[in-house]
Amino acid sequence: GQSLEQPSEVTAVEGAIVQINCTYQTSGFYGLSWYQQHDGGAPTFLSYNALDGLEETGRFSSFLSRSDSYGYLLLQELQMKDSASYFCAPNTNAGKSTFGDGTTLTVKP
Amino acid sequence: DTAVSQTPKYLVTQMGNDKSIKCEQNLGHDTMYWYKQDSKKFLKIMFSYNNKELIINETVPNRFSPKSPDKAHLNLHINSLELGDSAVYFCASSTTAYEQYFGPGTRLTVT
Numbered sequence: 001g002q003s004l005e006q007p008s009e010v011t012a013v014e015g016a017i018v019q020i021n022c023t024y025q026t027s028g029f030y031g032l033s034w035y036q037q038h039d040g041g042a043p044t045f046l047s048y049n050a051l052d053g054l055e056e057t058g059r060f061s062s063f064l065s066r067s068d069s070y071g072y073l074l075l076q077e078l079q080m081k082d083s084a085s086y087f088c089a090p091n092t093n094a095g096k097s098t099f100g101d102g103t104t105l106t107v108k109p
Numbered sequence: 110d111t112a113v114s115q116t117p118k119y120l121v122t123q124m125g126n127d128k129s130i131k132c133e134q135n136l137g138h139d140t141m142y143w144y145k146q147d148s149k150k151f152l153k154i155m156f157s158y159n160n161k162e163l164i165i166n167e168t169v170p171n172r173f174s175p176k177s178p179d180k181a182h183l184n185l186h187i188n189s190l191e192l193g194d195s196a197v198y199f200c201a202s203s204t205t206a207y208e209q210y211f212g213p214g215t216r217l218t219v220t
Contacts (some may be wrong), residue, residue, distance in 0.1 A: 042199060042211035043152065050207075064167045074220040085150055095140070096165055099152035 002026055004100040006088055010028050011106045012078055020073045020103045022088030032071045033097060034080040043087060043099075046073070075105070083107045112136050113212035115200050120220045122190055129186045131216045132200030140164075141183040142201040142209065143175060152199070158183055187217075195219045 003025045012018040022032070031050035035043040035105055049055055049064035049071060061074040085102040113134045122128055134141065142165075143155040157165035158177040171187045183200060200212040 031207050037150075042213050043201075043209075044211070045208045078182065087152060089207075091206045094165075094215070095157065096154060097206050098154070099144070100117045101149065101151050104150075 004088070004090065004101065005105045006086075006096055009104045009106070011108065013108050014078055014080060016078050017074065017076050018078060018105065020075075020086050020088075020105070022071045024069050024071075024083075024088070024090040025070075025096075026090040026092060026098065028092040028094055029066070030091050032062070033087060033091060034060075034062050034073045035062045035087045035089065035099070037085045037102065039084070043072065046086075053058065066071075078107050080107050080109070113200060113202055113210050115198075115212040115215050117215060118213065118214050119218075121220065123220055124190055126190050126194060127186070127188045128190060128217070129184055130198055130200075130217075132183045132185075134181055134200075134202040134210070134212075136202055136210060138181055138202040138204050138210070140206070141177065141180070142202050142203075143185050144199040144201065144211075146197045146199060146214070148196070156183075156185075158185065190218055190219045192215075192219050 005023045033048045034046040037043040047062040054063045059076045064071040087099045087102040089097040091097040140159045142157045146152045156175040161177045177183045197214045199208040203209040
């Protein structure tokens with residue numbers, strides 16, 4: 001079957017580091033994408049991992065372990081503007097991405 | 110120079126009515142999608158078109174009918190609207206499935 005798990009909520013303080021985990025079970029798994037969505041806004045693409053390992057894009061990094069069906073998004077030097085929902089989205093060789101419920105990150109002063 | 114646009118942004122209508130949402134992208138992408146996001150933020154794919162051809166059709170009531178007149182446009186028509194259809198509907202487009210560009214969303218409220 002297919003499943004996707006992320007924590008529903010995470011809270012951290014400004015300047016801290018936070019890790020949002022994602023475990024998935026997806027037939028025809030191809031890679032793992034991450035998206036950010038601010039309240040009232042549209043999801044925007046953050047990063048993509050097709051291979052195992054860490055991908056770094058500025059303050060954000062994303063990690064994938066295909067053998068563990070696991071990935072995470074690491075946000076460093078948190079800023080208030082990082083308060084948003086974060087979705088991991090496994091995508092398949094059939095051209096489909098699954099989004100789920102996402103993780104709501106609250107950054108406090 | 111909006112990349113993915115949707116109209117209308119808000120739609121309030123009564124149960125039983127029929128309504129349409131329009132989407133256009135100027136990114137030159139071959140693939141377009143419709144997603145539904147409910148009040149709990151669950152984002153679920155409904156349909157996907159590639160070069161005007163339907164390639165993904167999730168378990169969606171047949172009251173929902175997508176139409177793609179050309180690869181830059183994907184419209185969603187909903188018949189006999191129900192209370193449970195209230196949600197935000199997002200259109201997206203992409204060249205690759207892993208990097209999708211979303212429109213601003215259409216907030217549909219059925220009363």
